[in-house]
Amino acid sequence: MEKILVMGCQRTMNSICVACSRCLVAFNRREGAFARYKDKEAEIIGFLGCGDCPGQGVVVRMAQLAQWNAKLGEKPTVIHLGPCLTGHCPYADELVTKIKAKAGCEVVEGAHPYLPENVFA
């Protein structure tokens, strides 16, 4: 059973993205970066924001999640990085490097595929 943690841009998750629904729908449909779980047992165990700009709190946020779920025996086997983090963050390179260095599990750069192509077309 894969246990998936989706990590994203805290500001986007708080103020722009609606209910993290696109990642959830993509996971349920096994689309985008979640296609790798087609016909596999997998569940999402959480969505974690980066800790806000400029991303210095990201490792602390990961450690907080580990503590928060310790008694539940839940920890991620795979981390997916949402497009809100990898695609738009000016600190993305540093953030991704930190997350990969400290995760202790596989880190996949990608999540839902439903990025808008045109706004007014």
Ligand code: SF4
């Ligand atoms: S550091 Fe990047 S990912 Fe985190 S809130 Fe700021 S812009 Fe978003």
